[in-house]
Amino acid sequence: MDAPNGSQDTEQTLDSQVKAFFDSAPPLQNRNDIIQKLNHFIQLNSLSSENGIGKRIVCVTSGGTTAPLEQRCVRYVDNFSSGHRGATSTEYFLKAGYAVIFLYRRGSFQPFCRSLPDDPLLDCFEATEGLNIQVGEAYSKAVKTAIVDHHAAVNSGLLLKLPFSTIFEYLQMLQIISKPMKDIGPRAMFFLAAAVSDFYVPWKDMVEHKIQSGSHILDVKLVQVPKMLSVLRKDWAPVAFCISFKLETDSNILIKKARGALEKYNMHAVVANELSTRKEQVVVVTIDDKITVQRDKSKADDDVENPLIKLLSQRHSAYIEDSKRMR
Numbered sequence: 001m002d003a004p005n006g007s008q009d010t011e012q013t014l015d016s017q018v019k020a021f022f023d024s025a026p027p028l029q030n031r032n033d034i035i036q037k038l039n040h041f042i043q044l045n046s047l048s049s050e051n052g053i054g055k056r057i058v059c060v061t062s063g064g065t066t067a068p069l070e071q072r073c074v075r076y077v078d079n080f081s082s083g084h085r086g087a088t089s090t091e092y093f094l095k096a097g098y099a100v101i102f103l104y105r106r107g108s109f110q111p112f113c114r115s116l117p118d119d120p121l122l123d124c125f126e127a128t129e130g131l132n133i134q135v136g137e138a139y140s141k142a143v144k145t146a147i148v149d150h151h152a153a154v155n156s157g158l159l160l161k162l163p164f165s166t167i168f169e170y171l172q173m174l175q176i177i178s179k180p181m182k183d184i185g186p187r188a189m190f191f192l193a194a195a196v197s198d199f200y201v202p203w204k205d206m207v208e209h210k211i212q213s214g215s216h217i218l219d220v221k222l223v224q225v226p227k228m229l230s231v232l233r234k235d236w237a238p239v240a241f242c243i244s245f246k247l248e249t250d251s252n253i254l255i256k257k258a259r260g261a262l263e264k265y266n267m268h269a270v271v272a273n274e275l276s277t278r279k280e281q282v283v284v285v286t287i288d289d290k291i292t293v294q295r296d297k298s299k300a301d302d303d304v305e306n307p308l309i310k311l312l313s314q315r316h317s318a319y320i321e322d323s324k325r326m327r
């Protein structure tokens with residue numbers, strides 16, 4: 001998902017691209033509401049802890065962003081991401097003791113719902129003779145687990161779910177989230193698993209109404225979305241522990257590209273994954289390591305995210321300890 005000439009930007013052109021992007025973006029409707037929820041969430045999880053320094057908080061981004069083609073959007077450019085990685089990782093982060101801000105694409109996979117069928121409402125429930133509704137036998141355990149675990153995480157203030165659809169919403173929300181995350185220093189982690197659009201139509205260049213069919217060729221000019229990873233690291237939350245992802249379909253270039261991203265965007269780790277094997281194995285690339293992480297195939301219900309989040313959680317703890325020593 002790289003732009004053809006993606007690595008040639010100077011810092012100055014990146015800054016102007018970032019400015020142009022945010023200037024052109026339609027403002028978020030619920031901006032104040034999001035800020036309020038976030039501040040409350042981060043405050044709550046900064047007070048509660050066993051060691052007196054507050055919980056570790058991770059922002060997990062999940063699913064794909066859309067790039068609309070019309071202001072009153074009928075059509076958009078989308079990508080393949082299902083949100084499985086982000087949703088599953090969220091469950092393991094919660095197990096590892098994190099509070100999680102789950103920034104997810106509307107309609108994508110949700111934490112604790114992976115064992116449910118595609119259409120849970122219609123497939124899991126059935127009408128009894130008196131027209132009461134009950135959970136069908138086949139999904140009884142999965143539905144109970146999903147409801148109990150989901151409510152426990154949300155009600156105890158450990159899971160905050162924030163939905164996005166477009167690239168405009170996603171990047172504005174990421175920026176908003178990074179502000180209070182910056183204040184908690186090294187306790188903050190970004191786990192950037194979302195598949196972010198590389199190209200978009202700037203709002204001011206977009207037609208207002210539905211593009212009419214009829215002409216043979218649809219001529220739309222897409223502009224490169226500025227890579228926000230370096231902005232996040234440099235300005236938005238410079239002390240947070242940052243994990244980005246690198247997806248390729250060609251295994252021969254995957255590790256080289258991940259290493260390139262690690263250095264270029266100054267990430268703490270890049271999780272390299274190949275499209276077809278992404279649920280089985282990933283490679284965690286750091287400045288001095290390259291660790292292959294695999295799902296335990298002897299267990300039918302194990303996920304690659306299980307050992308992945310264990311590893312990242314350990315690295316994050318070490319990073320927090322190092323930061324304390326350097327103070």
Ligand code: PMT
Binds near residue numbers: 062080085196226228
């Ligand atoms: O959702 P699933 O179906 O479970 O699939 C999971 C996944 C394959 C989507 C996930 O594991 C993954 O690899 N996500 C990142 C995919 C991607 O967009 O790769 P990329 O090489 O285009 O981007 C690399 C990184 O830059 C990403 O962390 C992305 O968040 C970030 N990025 C990308 C473009 C952009 N303009 N700004 C960014 O910050």
